[in-house]
Amino acid sequence: MEREFEVEGGNFLNAGSISTKVKEIVKSVGFSPEAVRKIAICSYEAEVNIVLYAKRGRMKLSVYEDYAVLNIKDEGPGIEDIELAMQEGYSTATPEMRELGFGAGMGLPNIKKNSDIFTIISEPGKGTELRIIIRNEKESM
């Protein structure tokens, strides 16, 4: 199953509404609570990044039996130094963004931590593309 969503940059009030939908979808198809939570967190961090930094973006959720894929592409400023951006605590957020509760430099590291496979491609001036794959691991008892 595939679903595609538009994310509007700068619309802070709606930030996270798509990730709530993404969470509902993977929950409804029977992903484990742990997998659902990981997908929701990755989706939410990526969505907030688009809202904070980009003009607009697209998120595509593809659900398979054993895993889910999130493809996220934005029309944002791109990332100058990806290695630096992946470090916990590194942030280019403005004080305004921080007042909103974000911009602590945890977004991309959080996505990496919660995904099984994570790819990031970015070019300054062109935008950023993320691919996040999360396995639906059956809970071990």
Next chain:
Amino acid sequence: MKLEEIRRILEAEVIVGKEAMDKEVYYACGSDLMSDVLAFAKPGALLLTGLTNIQSVRTADIADIKAIVYVRGKQPDEAAVKLAGERGIPLLSTRLRMFEACGRLYVAGMRGIGEVEEKVAANK
């Protein structure tokens, strides 16, 4: 610990979820940084925060946080209250500051998410 007991200990006001006060919460975290909550919170935790905008509720919803306590007498904004009602997340507000609110709950037996992890690891 039931939410009702948390409400009593923190002398808190219930903003959303009066009917949910018998829900149990076993551990808590306190932060104003939502990415930290997403990184470290465990499902079912209580969140204490000074961040009153809609993203406090979104974060709770995404990370399976059971309830939110706003500290320093802060009141969540209208959008946050509306979303919390829709998503079934109880919201409370206490006059206490973050440190005092956390301290009171800790003394009463509430534990932090880090300690829960240690316990799980020790039992393995």
